[in-house]
Amino acid sequence: MNDMSDxxxxxxxSLADPTRRAIFEHLCKSGxxxxxxxxxxxxxxxxxxxxxxxxxxxxGLVKDRPQGRQTHYSARIEALAPLTDWxxxxxxFWEGRLDALENLLTRMDQ
Numbered sequence: 001m002n003d004m005s006d007x008x009x010x011x012x013x014s015l016a017d018p019t020r021r022a023i024f025e026h027l028c029k030s031g032x033x034x035x036x037x038x039x040x041x042x043x044x045x046x047x048x049x050x051x052x053x054x055x056x057x058x059x060g061l062v063k064d065r066p067q068g069r070q071t072h073y074s075a076r077i078e079a080l081a082p083l084t085d086w087x088x089x090x091x092x093f094w095e096g097r098l099d100a101l102e103n104l105l106t107r108m109d110q
Contacts, residue, residue: 007060011083014059019044020052024061027075034070 015021023038035053039046053073056062060079065072 008082008086010059011061011080014055014061015083017052017055019048020056023049023052024056024075027062027073028077032065032072032074034072036070038073 015024019042023042026038026041027033035046035049038053039049042049042052053062053064057064061076062073063076065074
């Protein structure tokens with residue numbers, strides 16, 4: 001398996017969990033947050049938020065910035081590029097398939 005597909009797999013796995021996805025979305029919309037702030041909005045315990053953040057960080061979707069006794073997390077939106085590329089590739093694939101089907105149906109109707 002190549003590095004790009006490994007990266008895509010990590011992105012899909014990390015964003016497949018609804019809580020992780022919600023944490024990532026919250027960071028995208030609200031900017032840098034501490035674990036405490038994320039915990040209050042996530043509806044799960046702090047250790048759970050920390051585990052989710054570790055998975056997101058491993059996938060490259062978040063970065064952390066220690067400051068004193070707290071760690072601040074922010075979204076790395078540019079890390080979604082492989083996911084965007086995959087989506088664009090699949091869109092092109094299916095558009096081509098549907099165009100071919102439309103052409104076939106048109107020829108069959110004639």
